Amino acid sequence: KQEVTQIPAALSVPEGENLVLNCSFTDSAIYNLQWFRQDPGKGLTSLLLIQSSQREQTSGRLNASLDKSSGRSTLYIAASQPGDSATYLCAVSLFYNNNDMRFGAGTRLTVKP
């Protein structure tokens, strides 16, 4: 059974710091991996999607990497800003089921001014 773990559960950093969020999954048979952002009382917004054949994706100050063989992904946020404060979720799309995606519990990030 695919399990997705995100550590730490919460992280607080000063503004301007570069940071890394971690995601691990137990079954390497994934189709893709996505990183989402969730703001309080709002839905999820997809930030980056990495196909299983890719190693990384970049969007602005965000860079996500994928090491499928070791079951790990990282989300790197450069020059963090207070507006980056949110919960970040990673999710893997199962290789053997087109329509099921397994989520981690998320990392709650606070960027202090």
Place this chain on the structure above:
Amino acid sequence: NAGVTQTPKFRVLKTGQSMTLLCAQDMNHEYMYWYRQDPGMGLRLIHYSVGEGTTAKGEVPDGYNVSRLKKQNFLLGLESAAPSQTSVYFCASSWGDRYTEAFFGQGTRLTVV
């Protein structure tokens, strides 16, 4: 653009009562999903639909029913609510499988007392 809209946003039910959550999307997406999010856990898939008139079970379908009579709407029903169904429910839609360009609603917070 409305995107994915969930109705209602909040609801309190008594044990044994029934209710229906409505998800509406205006992007002509074929795929729609219902998830629940519980504290300390990732989102878990309840049911999904790959097109009008189709539904399928996800990871945690027990106690829920769904219908997709119109392409733009995906309904989630609780026939006899239980306290274990207290959760935040999210609807999502995507144009293709594997959650390609998936959009999420803002969530429905349901409390069963």
